Amino acid sequence: VRTVKLAVIPGDGIGPEVVAEALKALDAATIGSEVTFEQTPFSLGAARYLATGDVLTDDDLSAIKQHDAILLGAVGGVPGDARLAGANIERGLLLKLRFELDHYVNLRPTTLHPGVTSPLADPGDVDFVVVREGTEGPYVGNGGAIRVGTPAEVANEVSVNTAYGVERVVRYAFAAASARPRKRLTLVHKTNVLVFAGSLWKRTVDAVAAEYPEVAVDYLHVDAATIFLVTDPARFDVIVTDNLFGDILTDLAGAISGGIGLAASGNINPDGRFPSMFEPVHGSAPDIAGKGIADPTAAILSVALLLRHLGRADAAAKVERAVADDLADRGDARRSTAAVGDAIVARIGALD
Amino acid sequence: VRTVKLAVIPGDGIGPEVVAEALKALDAATIGSEVTFEQTPFSLGAARYLATGDVLTDDDLSAIKQHDAILLGAVGGVPGDARLAGANIERGLLLKLRFELDHYVNLRPTTLHPGVTSPLADPGDVDFVVVREGTEGPYVGNGGAIRVGTPAEVANEVSVNTAYGVERVVRYAFAAASARPRKRLTLVHKTNVLVFAGSLWKRTVDAVAAEYPEVAVDYLHVDAATIFLVTDPARFDVIVTDNLFGDILTDLAGAISGGIGLAASGNINPDGRFPSMFEPVHGSAPDIAGKGIADPTAAILSVALLLRHLGRADAAAKVERAVADDLADRGDARRSTAAVGDAIVARIGALD
Numbered sequence A, B: 001v002r003t004v005k006l007a008v009i010p011g012d013g014i015g016p017e018v019v020a021e022a023l024k025a026l027d028a029a030t031i032g033s034e035v036t037f038e039q040t041p042f043s044l045g046a047a048r049y050l051a052t053g054d055v056l057t058d059d060d061l062s063a064i065k066q067h068d069a070i071l072l073g074a075v076g077g078v079p080g081d082a083r084l085a086g087a088n089i090e091r092g093l094l095l096k097l098r099f100e101l102d103h104y105v106n107l108r109p110t111t112l113h114p115g116v117t118s119p120l121a122d123p124g125d126v127d128f129v130v131v132r133e134g135t136e137g138p139y140v141g142n143g144g145a146i147r148v149g150t151p152a153e154v155a156n157e158v159s160v161n162t163a164y165g166v167e168r169v170v171r172y173a174f175a176a177a178s179a180r181p182r183k184r185l186t187l188v189h190k191t192n193v194l195v196f197a198g199s200l201w202k203r204t205v206d207a208v209a210a211e212y213p214e215v216a217v218d219y220l221h222v223d224a225a226t227i228f229l230v231t232d233p234a235r236f237d238v239i240v241t242d243n244l245f246g247d248i249l250t251d252l253a254g255a256i257s258g259g260i261g262l263a264a265s266g267n268i269n270p271d272g273r274f275p276s277m278f279e280p281v282h283g284s285a286p287d288i289a290g291k292g293i294a295d296p297t298a299a300i301l302s303v304a305l306l307l308r309h310l311g312r313a314d315a316a317a318k319v320e321r322a323v324a325d326d327l328a329d330r331g332d333a334r335r336s337t338a339a340v341g342d343a344i345v346a347r348i349g350a351l352d
C-alpha cells in the first residue's frame, strides 16, 4: 500500500463545499486499491488573511512542499472588501504556489460532454487540452510604476520569456499531442506584435516539432484563436501558449463547453521536484457560498487529473466516467452540491 | 462645398476589392451634399514592399499626414512567404501609422444585425462598442532579447502604460458611454495579475467616473470578459480596455456578431492633430483574394465611421441603414463583392 501525502487547501467561498465532494470522489475511486491518501488540511485564503494577517508564510510553504500533491478549492474574498485592499490573495497565494512549486505546466482540458449545453449553436465535437505555461510571461511580477498618482505616472509590466521556460512546456505539449489520437498541436501567440517573445515561442515549437514528425503543427494569433474557439472549437487538439493567453483562452474554452463550473485544471511540476496542484478553474464565488448550490463537478474532475498525475489512470478514468454519465443524465434539474457529489460517488462505486 | 482630402490605402489581398466597394458607398452617401472627397491612393503593403523594399517611408508618412482622413483596406502578404520574412508589414505599416498618427482611440462597434447568424445559440440584443487604447500597452515595441538562439535566451516584452495615455482614452470612453442610451461602461483588464498597469487603469476609471455620475461603471478581468462575450454579450454597452486586451476582445466580438467580415473599426486621433484611419477589422485574406468573393460590408461600415468622424452623421446613418437592410435580406445567398457593394449603394440611393 502506497501512501500519498495530500495537502488540501479548501480556501474561501465555495472552495470548502466543492472540495468536500471532491474528497468523497477521491475516496470512492481509490477505496480498496493499493493507494491511500493521508490528508493535511491547510487553512489558507482570504479568511485566514483576515484572521491572522498572513497570506502564505514560509512555514506554510515548507509544510506544503512536504506533500506529494495538492488539492485546492478556490481562494479569494468578497470583491471590494476593503479589509482585503492591502492584500492580493490571488498573487500572494495562488500565483505564489504556482511559481514557488515550479508549476510550469498549467493543464486545462476542455471537453463538451454529452448532455451539457453549450452557448454555441453548433459546437461540434469539442475535446482539446490547453497547455498553458505557468511560470513566465506577464505573470512574473516584474512590473513597476513611477510617479504613481500623478499625471506623469508610468506603469510598466514586463513579460519575461526564456528558452529554458518555453522549451520545457513546449516539450510537454508535444508529448501530450503525440499521445492523443489526432496528434495536432496549435501554438497560440501574437508573434506579429510581441516579436521577441513570439519569435522565441515560434522557433522553439519549430525546433521541437522536428522530433515529433507525427504531430501536425499550426499557429494562430491569439485574436484569431478566440474566433475559432466560437466558430470551430472542434478544430483544436492540443494548444500550447503563454501564461496570459492561456488564462484568457481557458476561460473562453470553459464557457463554450458548459461553463467554468465544469472546468478542471492541474498546475503541474512534471519534474516531480515539487508537489503538483489540482484545482477547479472557477473562483470562490462568494455570492453563492454557504448555500450548498455550487457545482462540485470541476473540483471532482480535478481529482481525476490528480489521480492520473499520480499514475492512477484506472481510478482517474472511473471518476471521469462517473462524471460523464452524471452529466449525460443531468438535464435541467437543480441539485445541491452534496447531491451532485453523492450521485457521482454512487456511480464511481457502481463501476467497480 | 467642403473638400475632404482622403488618403486611400487599398493594401494587399482582398483590400483593394473591398475598398473599391467602400468608395462607391462613400460616393453614394455624399453625392449632392456639401462635402466632396479628394482621394489620393497610396500603394502600401506587402506588394509594395516586394516591389521596392520599402514598407513605409518618411515621405509616405508626411504625404499621408497632409490628409484629413485615411481609408485602409487590409495589409499583409501570404503567410509564410519567405520574401516577407525580413519585414513585419503589420508592425512596420499598420502599427506605425497608428502610433505616428497618435490614434489613441481604436473604436470597434459590435452589433448583431437582424438577419445575421451568430455562432451563439441565444446571443440576445448585441450592441456595444469597444474603445481600445491604440498607442500604449504591449504594442509599444519596447521588447528585447538576449542570447537569441541559445538555451540561455531571454525575450522580454514591456507593456507601457501612462497616466497621460490611459486618461485620454478613458475620457473618450466615458463620453461615448454618456451619449448612449444605456450609459454603461465596463473596464476590462487583469488587475489581479498586472497590478501596476491594472492599478493605473482602475484609478483612472474611478477618477473620471466621478465626472460622469450618469454612467454605470463595472469591472471585469479579461478572462471573465471572454466568458460574458459568449454567455451574455448583450450585457455590454461600452468596453474600455488596453491595446492587447482590446485586440483579443474585438476579434471575439466580431465572431459572435456574424464574423469579422462585418466588423468595422476607426483608429482615431480625437484631437484632430493627425488624420484618423478607418479600416475593416479583417485582414488581407490572400487565400480568397482576386476571386471577387470577399465581403465588403466591414469596409463599407468603416466608411460610416469615417463619415461620422467627419461630422457627417446623416450620411453615416444612411450607410448604416443601407447595410442593415441589406443584411436583413441577405439570407444564405452568396453574392460577389461587387454585388454586395452595388446592392448597398442602391439602397443608399433609395434613402434620399
Ligand SMILES: CC(C)[C@H](C(=O)O)[C@@H](O)C(=O)O
Pocket (backbone or CB within 6 Å): A090, A091, A094, A095, A247, A281, B192, B193, B223
Ligand atoms: C486568479 C488568477 C490569478 C488566475 C490566473 O490569472 O491565472 C485565474 O484566473 C486562473 O486562471 O487560474
Ligand SMILES: CC(C)[C@H](C(=O)O)[C@@H](O)C(=O)O
Pocket (backbone or CB within 6 Å): A192, A193, A223, B090, B091, B094, B095, B247, B281
Ligand atoms: C495586424 C495586427 C497588428 C492588428 C493588431 O493586433 O492590432 C490586428 O489584429 C487588428 O486588430 O487590427
